[in-house]
Amino acid sequence: MKAVVLGSGGWGTALALVLLDNGHDVTLWSRNPAKAEELARTRENPLLKGVSLPEELHITGDLNCLRGADLVVSAPPSFAVRETGRKAAPFLKPETVVVSVSKGIERDTNLRMSQVFREAAGGRCRIAALSGPSHAEEVGLRLPTGCVAACPERETARFVQDAFMNDCFRVYTSYDIVGVELAAALKNVIALSCGICAGLGFQDNTKALLMTRAMAEITRLGEHMGGQRRTFGGLAGMGDLIVTCTSLHSRNNRAGILIGQGKSVEEAMEEVGAVVEGYYAAESVCQLAEREGVEMPICRCAYEVLYRGKRARDVVSELMGRTGKDELLGTTWL
Ligand SMILES: NC(=O)c1ccc[n+]([C@@H]2O[C@H](COP(=O)([O-])OP(=O)(O)OC[C@H]3O[C@@H](n4cnc5c(N)ncnc54)[C@H](O)[C@@H]3O)[C@@H](O)[C@H]2O)c1
Incomplete structure (x- = not known):
């Protein structure tokens, strides 16, 4: 499956590694092209000390990487989710599954992060949320961790569960997004x-x-x-x-x-x-x-x-x- 992670902070990077470990074709997108270049060169994110980023992980600052993606992970800080959804919108297909992993409530609209992304993307995707007790630093080290993939559509929640679940990353499903x-x-x-x-x-x-x-x-x-x-x-x-x-x-x-x-x-x-x-x-x-x-x-x-x-x-x-x-x-x- 082709997966793109939007946001190369600690959490976006750790989740890109989970998807890569599971055999998916993964691209990590950074909004800052210079940062993307540096990550691609050093193969290390300073936020995840001691964790190397394998050569198979594509790293880019170009949003064209979203073309043909089956799974998109939205991982910017909460205040940047709307902007990220807007930028991603032209590349999404109605069947693309977006997994929102940012934690917050939008100021003034009081919307949840999945609602913000979906609204900004003009409703052009299926959306789920992934959350749980999961420090990026520990997920990067492949320490046993558990999360919940939430979506009112069972099929989508299961799709997310299958994409992320492995021996050190356990995923439960829930309809309660x-x-x-x-x-x-x-x-x-x-x-x-x-x-x-x-x-x-x-x-x-x-x-x-x-x-x-x-x-x-x-x-x-x-x-x-x-x-x-x-x-x-x-x-x-x-x-x-x-x-x-x-x-x-x-x-x-x-x-x-x-x-x-x-x-x-x-x-x-x-x-x-x-x-x-x-x-x-x-x-x-x-x-x-x-x-x-x-x-x-x-x-x-x-x-x-x-x-x-x-x-x-x-x-x-x-x-x-x-x-x-x-x-x-x-x-x-x-
Ligand atoms: N770090 C964790 O362990 C963890 C775990 C679960 C969930 N989260 C959630 O994931 C989200 C991202 O957290 P993080 O720890 O990766 O953050 P981070 O501070 O490590 O990284 C944030 C990234 O977003 C980028 N960024 C900043 N402004 C941006 C903008 N306007 N548009 C796009 N990108 C922008 C930064 O360059 C940086 O690469 C947060 O909402 C956080 O609550 C984090």
């Missing part, structure tokens, strides 16, 4: 928040409290938007939340730690030196939650620290000072 994509976008905000707590000097109890209550609010918004409750306890939900909140591979977590330690948001982003998706997601998630009338106290607090200059320590006190709640809110007391 809404839940999978919302879980993916929201966990980045929580990873940032967990990092902030660590930077403030809080320890394991606080992290567990935050992750668990965050999952309650992610599920609340996700179900309200049409996602399935069980998705949030699955790989794309709790799985990805655990991996992002507990690992220093996560830029969101690292940025949060710096903010908790007293750096400004700008300083933290600069020091991390790469796209911190949770920063963008905090704004769009709060827009969406407000529009839908869903209460999301943790995401709201993250937004206030990131965009309104509130002190991290003060928002933690605010969260801890909320009135007592029933953990099983909304169910009947037995």
